[in-house]
Amino acid sequence: xxxxxxxxxxxxxxxxxxxxxxxxxxxxxxxxxxxxxxxxxxxxxxxxxxxxxxxxxxxxxxxxxxxxxxxxxxxxxxxxxxxxxxxxxxxxxxxxxxxxxxxxxxxxxxxxxxxxxxxxxxxxxxxxxxxxxxxxxxxxxxxxxxxxxxxxxxxxxxxxxxxxxxxxxxxxxxxxxxxxxxxxxxxxxxxxxxxxxxxxxxxxxxxxxxxxxxxxxxxxxxxxxxxxxxxxxxxxxxxxxxxxxxxxxxxxxxxxxxxxxxxxxxxxxxxxxxxxxxxxxxxxxxxxxxxxxxxxxxxxxxxxxxxxxxxxxxxxxxxxxxxxxxxxxxxxxxx
Numbered sequence: 578x579x580x581x582x583x584x585x586x587x588x589x590x591x592x593x594x595x596x597x598x599x600x601x602x603x604x605x606x607x608x609x610x611x612x613x614x615x616x617x618x619x620x621x622x623x624x625x626x627x628x629x630x631x632x633x634x635x636x637x638x639x640x641x642x643x644x645x646x647x648x649x650x651x652x653x654x655x656x657x658x659x660x661x662x663x664x665x666x667x668x669x670x671x672x673x674x675x676x677x678x679x680x681x682x683x684x685x686x687x688x689x690x691x692x693x694x695x696x697x698x699x700x701x702x703x704x705x706x707x708x709x710x711x712x713x714x715x716x717x718x719x720x721x722x723x724x725x726x727x728x729x730x731x732x733x734x735x736x737x738x739x740x741x742x743x744x745x746x747x748x749x750x751x752x753x754x755x756x757x758x759x760x761x762x763x764x765x766x767x768x769x770x771x772x773x774x775x776x777x778x779x780x781x782x783x784x785x786x787x788x789x790x791x792x793x794x795x796x797x798x799x800x801x802x803x804x805x806x807x808x809x810x811x812x813x814x815x816x817x818x819x820x821x822x823x824x825x826x827x828x829x830x831x832x833x834x835x836x837x838x839x840x841x842x843x844x845x846x847x848x849x850x851x852x853x854x855x856x857x858x859x860x861x862x863x864x865x866x867x868x869x870x871x872x873x874x875x876x877x878x879x880x881x882x883x884x885x886x887x888x889x890x891x892x893x894x895x896x897x898x899x900x901x902x903x904x905x906x907x908x909x910x911x912x
Contacts, residue, residue, distance in 0.1 A: 716767025751798025
């Protein structure tokens with residue numbers, strides 16, 4: 578049973594199968610990626626996306642939970658050249674209006690993806706987590722996906738999505754969108770703002786079954802959404818087959834929660850149950866987890882239940898995302 582004041586998550590599941598590789602190009606609306614890049618994506622999909630989730634479920638839990646901090650230094654940083662994705666050159670002085678990085682794209686990969694092949698392949702149903710920083714007037718040209726649940730949380734700036742199902746939408750901070758790629762879908766993602774960078778967290782969750790009908794949905798990050806996560810946990814994603822009905826529902830046992838904490842304040846205790854686990858990302862600011870463990874911006878943590886997870890924000894506050902799912906036997910060995 579939950580302690581008084583604790584946050585006890587519902588159960589949910591996400592549908593996602595192939596690692597998402599980003600493609601950038603100039604602004605023609607549904608620009609197709611270069612053939613060489615498309616071939617690379619095909620190789621990547623063949624290595625992981627064409628197979629079902631192979632992690633081994635945990636049968637039992639001994640003596641309580643565990644937190645393993647994944648410092649940002651353990652993440653793979655990718656900064657591909659602009660011409661690789663059909664863009665014009667980066668600004669020569671590295672300081673064009675609105676730019677906060679010299680290269681058009683800076684991605685932090687939590688799991689093996691694209692050119693990063695020697696890292697962990699997944700954490701339970703979570704196959705991809707990429708923290709992407711895209712400079713103004715840049716974006717990923719049209720590219721394919723299949724058999725994956727793709728979940729995108731907008732941190733700052735404006736993300737414009739266009740897909741082959743006829744959807745077109747621009748979303749800002751606190752918004753979340755998803756695609757059930759299923760039997761196949763094509764889409765593009767752009768930062769059409771000329772003065773603001775775009776940062777978003779894109780995650781793929783392996784679906785419970787393949788061949789689903791493609792689908793798209795979103796939750797707008799408006800004032801109500803901001804209020805719902807302020808100094809408390811808000812559930813963004815739940816299992817389409819579960820009992821909890823979150824704004825976004827996916828086809829896998831993987832729930833997504835968010836909290837935005839004021840400086841020095843704590844979120845309600847998040848109860849990671851036995852036979853459950855969670856992947857926590859410190860999106861902004863810093864948090865203390867107790868027991869001498871802490872996360873800075875870009876750091877993550879693997880949490881194995883049963884464990885009461887307590888987050889206390891640092892002096893600049895914090896924004897955190899948490900993916901909660903069925904426990905598996907995998908986990909990083911290098912932290």
